Amino acid sequence: MDFSSKYLEKAVLEISGLPGIGRKTALRLALHLLRQDGSEVEALAESLVDLKQKVKRCTSCGNLSDLDLCEICSSTSRDRSLVCVVEDIRDVMAIENTGQYKGIYQVLGTLISPMDGIGPSDLNLQSLIDKATAGEVAEVILALSGTMEGETTGFYVYKKLKDYSLKMSSIARGIAVGDQLEYTDELTLARSIQHRLPYEQSLQQNRS
Amino acid sequence: MDFSSKYLEKAVLEISGLPGIGRKTALRLALHLLRQDGSEVEALAESLVDLKQKVKRCTSCGNLSDLDLCEICSSTSRDRSLVCVVEDIRDVMAIENTGQYKGIYQVLGTLISPMDGIGPSDLNLQSLIDKATAGEVAEVILALSGTMEGETTGFYVYKKLKDYSLKMSSIARGIAVGDQLEYTDELTLARSIQHRLPYEQSLQQNRS
Numbered sequence: 001m002d003f004s005s006k007y008l009e010k011a012v013l014e015i016s017g018l019p020g021i022g023r024k025t026a027l028r029l030a031l032h033l034l035r036q037d038g039s040e041v042e043a044l045a046e047s048l049v050d051l052k053q054k055v056k057r058c059t060s061c062g063n064l065s066d067l068d069l070c071e072i073c074s075s076t077s078r079d080r081s082l083v084c085v086v087e088d089i090r091d092v093m094a095i096e097n098t099g100q101y102k103g104i105y106q107v108l109g110t111l112i113s114p115m116d117g118i119g120p121s122d123l124n125l126q127s128l129i130d131k132a133t134a135g136e137v138a139e140v141i142l143a144l145s146g147t148m149e150g151e152t153t154g155f156y157v158y159k160k161l162k163d164y165s166l167k168m169s170s171i172a173r174g175i176a177v178g179d180q181l182e183y184t185d186e187l188t189l190a191r192s193i194q195h196r197l198p199y200e201q202s203l204q205q206n207r208s
Numbered sequence: 209m210d211f212s213s214k215y216l217e218k219a220v221l222e223i224s225g226l227p228g229i230g231r232k233t234a235l236r237l238a239l240h241l242l243r244q245d246g247s248e249v250e251a252l253a254e255s256l257v258d259l260k261q262k263v264k265r266c267t268s269c270g271n272l273s274d275l276d277l278c279e280i281c282s283s284t285s286r287d288r289s290l291v292c293v294v295e296d297i298r299d300v301m302a303i304e305n306t307g308q309y310k311g312i313y314q315v316l317g318t319l320i321s322p323m324d325g326i327g328p329s330d331l332n333l334q335s336l337i338d339k340a341t342a343g344e345v346a347e348v349i350l351a352l353s354g355t356m357e358g359e360t361t362g363f364y365v366y367k368k369l370k371d372y373s374l375k376m377s378s379i380a381r382g383i384a385v386g387d388q389l390e391y392t393d394e395l396t397l398a399r400s401i402q403h404r405l406p407y408e409q410s411l412q413q414n415r416s
Binding site for chain 2 (some may be wrong): 002003004005006007008010011013014015017018019020025027028029030031032033034036038040041042043044045046047048049050051052053054055058063064065066070071072088089090092093096097
């Protein structure tokens, strides 16, 4: 592609550096921005700079926050002895949206993935180990993706914490509520049979 | 979605204002930017502001340019009596990429679309009419999309220019080179039969 404007070319190059955005989409977005008011484009640009400069990680859990301590960690209504281990802020948001969880989080920031060169030392786990050492943690819930990376990471966290006197659990894998059995993949189905619940207990779950 | 950082929320809101980008994608892009160096994010933001502030429309043809006159209009090797009418810069780039066209362009900027409130007065057409009035134009080629909006706009441009002594043509509609007949839509097929070429002429086309 030959551009008639080098500023347009630069913008398309920068935008197409974003994940999942190719050059055609980048050009479409750039042309869209050209049709907007200057103030709107400046607001977008400023929000990106602010994002990078002002958002930090909570020193306690690693979640994204504007302050040193995130809202969840600084809340007095949270059970600080219950820690849910997740990959990133999207998982925190998903669990918060259920309105069911009243503990705090440990946001690892990534999952172990040797293929991508991400090892155990890249996990934000030390602050949880420190809390466990201080005897502040009663239960850890692993809420990681059901992928190979999620399972590997879960096992690593388990190994690091198993010698402390705390309960460890993993969120249930199974068939989603409302899902049809015939469209479920075999591994999930096999697991959900393996980890079957006493019927009375499953009734209670459905009721709650 | 409840965000733990208002700067993150602001950035997601701004990014999801772009066409074709929803809130989930916007969040993914924002998290990607958070993982980048500050200098990279600033380069992106700066390129967007530059795009809006420095790119202008060529005063002659309406194409995007860094100067008052775009490279094509200011080139001495171009045939200024041959004008190709297109919708936007992407069409200019597509035609330039064929390497076959040596005339200049008239970039309308949009197509007539009453549904979107875009009328004939929104077209960047006056500079072409001025050129025609000055007798500078020998031929006008309409290269607009094969959509209803494209055809309507083409007919409007034709009406505006038909009283000047100049040739007017439209790019051929038909079956794409390499396309299979059975997968071509009926309208295109009907048109390509209607506008069939003498065989000798089609042979010459294929050879060139």
